[in-house]
Amino acid sequence: MAAVAVIVIAGRGVTQAAGMQAMSVDSDIAGNTETSLGQNDPCVEATQGSDVVIDITALNIPASNPMIAYGYTLGYDPSVLSVTAQDINGLLSTAAGFSPLNASDNKPDTDGHFTASVVDINASGVSGSGRLDRLTLHVDSGAPDGQYTILLTNAAHIDTGNSEWPPDAINFGAIAVGQSCGPIVTPTPSPSPTPPPTPSPSPRPTTVTVGSATVAPGASTTVNLTLTPAQGVAVGAMDFGVLSGSEVTATDCTALAGVCSIAPNTATFALATGGPLSGLLGTITYRAGANEGSPDLTVTSLRCFDLGGQTISCLGVDATITIVKPSHYPGDVDCSSSISSVDALKVLRFTAGLIVNVPPDCTFNGNVDCDSDTDSVDALRILRYVAGLWNNLPASCPPIGPNPAPSPTPSPTPTPVPYSITPTPFHIPTPTPHG
Numbered sequence: 001m002a003a004v005a006v007i008v009i010a011g012r013g014v015t016q017a018a019g020m021q022a023m024s025v026d027s028d029i030a031g032n033t034e035t036s037l038g039q040n041d042p043c044v045e046a047t048q049g050s051d052v053v054i055d056i057t058a059l060n061i062p063a064s065n066p067m068i069a070y071g072y073t074l075g076y077d078p079s080v081l082s083v084t085a086q087d088i089n090g091l092l093s094t095a096a097g098f099s100p101l102n103a104s105d106n107k108p109d110t111d112g113h114f115t116a117s118v119v120d121i122n123a124s125g126v127s128g129s130g131r132l133d134r135l136t137l138h139v140d141s142g143a144p145d146g147q148y149t150i151l152l153t154n155a156a157h158i159d160t161g162n163s164e165w166p167p168d169a170i171n172f173g174a175i176a177v178g179q180s181c182g183p184i185v186t187p188t189p190s191p192s193p194t195p196p197p198t199p200s201p202s203p204r205p206t207t208v209t210v211g212s213a214t215v216a217p218g219a220s221t222t223v224n225l226t227l228t229p230a231q232g233v234a235v236g237a238m239d240f241g242v243l244s245g246s247e248v249t250a251t252d253c254t255a256l257a258g259v260c261s262i263a264p265n266t267a268t269f270a271l272a273t274g275g276p277l278s279g280l281l282g283t284i285t286y287r288a289g290a291n292e293g294s295p296d297l298t299v300t301s302l303r304c305f306d307l308g309g310q311t312i313s314c315l316g317v318d319a320t321i322t323i324v325k326p327s328h329y330p331g332d333v334d335c336s337s338s339i340s341s342v343d344a345l346k347v348l349r350f351t352a353g354l355i356v357n358v359p360p361d362c363t364f365n366g367n368v369d370c371d372s373d374t375d376s377v378d379a380l381r382i383l384r385y386v387a388g389l390w391n392n393l394p395a396s397c398p399p400i401g402p403n404p405a406p407s408p409t410p411s412p413t414p415t416p417v418p419y420s421i422t423p424t425p426f427h428i429p430t431p432t433p434h435g
Contacts, residue, residue, distance in 0.1 A: 054150075057129070058130060061129070071117040081138065092118060095126040098120055103119065207316070208281070209228065210317065217292065237273075237304075241300045246265065334359070351375055385404065
């Protein structure tokens with residue numbers, strides 16, 4: 001079976017302007033990572049009918065024009081090659097908050113022109129060197145002997161100001177089928193269809209984001225609500241609700257510039273200020289149920305207004321509260337996976353300054369009422385738990401043990417019965433006159 005080789009040749013000069021120094025086809029992926037490049041090797045051997053993996057690489061994207069998107073067209077002979085896979089998790093994926101939009105041609109691509117277009121919607125920008133795409137090319141099992149050029153055209157990156165920068169140089173390659181790697185002659189490519197323009201990143205919308213949290217069953221947690229206005233947008237007022245799953249109960253809320261109200265599964269906010277809103281809007285405190293789960297927190301009925309009271313576009317970013325049992329519960333001071341009077345005794349020994357034996361991997365914590373110290377009151381609370389009695393703990397303090405006694409239902413206040421005294425008429429006899 002004939003051998004196959006990929007050869008990479010240099011393009012234009014290396015003097016860097018405002019674009020990257022070079023965009024290249026690299027036939028040897030071994031030294032390439034998301035943020036570094038090995039030597040651009042000229043040849044790799046394979047067999048007909050097999051797959052060849054190559055990298056499209058970026059060399060020295062300047063920090064003055066950080067990349068938020070890139071595009072190129074890979075030209076190849078469709079009777080010999082096809083593009084079967086594309087991995088975009090390269091240099092652009094290292095940008096903070098990477099959120100990709102891959103508008104590249106579908107795979108497998110068999111028409112001889114694979115157009116790649118990848119955008120980071122969050123548009124934070126990245127510079128330096130690394131692989132952009134990792135492509136898998138399939139060599140047809142009936143490919144005739146010969147040498148086939150791999151072209152890169154329409155290559156460019158887009159910076160955070162939405163300016164497009166072509167590379168200073170393009171390094172492209174060729175595939176040799178049935179022969180050794182030889183001198184490369186740049187062919188005159190046949191006219192290719194005009195590729196679609198590299199999409200500009202969509203403007204980042206105004207967003208209201210709910211924070212996520214992890215909490216133990218029965219414990220409370222507080223999540224933040226934050227507003228990120230779109231560029232050039234001033235938000236003057238807004239209202240919305242946050243709907244929670246049945247596994248958690250909203251118990252409190254705060255609003256930094258307005259009002260909020262609480263129902264068991266909904267927190268409602270109405271916010272306004274004399275100036276633009278931005279950043280932290282408020283908080284919601286939730287009490288987790290007794291079971292593990294991942295209830296969603298969903299932004300609903302969101303409306304946003306500019307400083308003039310006109311409606312503007314905005315989006316809600318939902319979140320999740322993860323309810324997970326801890327490795328050991330408050331009150332299990334010796335990490336024995338059970339809570340008993342022994343735990344209370346160890347708290348008393350600790351209070352008295354005596355030695356308390358716990359396993360090496362166990363962190364002693366006898367402060368079950370979250371009052372910053374461990375004392376005999378904590379031991380009493382553990383004993384109450386063991387006896388099945390209710391412990392009145394602060395709302396922010398996790399409950400003792402996995403099955404705390406419920407809070408007592410207060411007895412109804414008796415309705416007072418009106419009390420009145422009807423006076424009994426008192427008869428005074430008429431005196432009998434005496435003659």
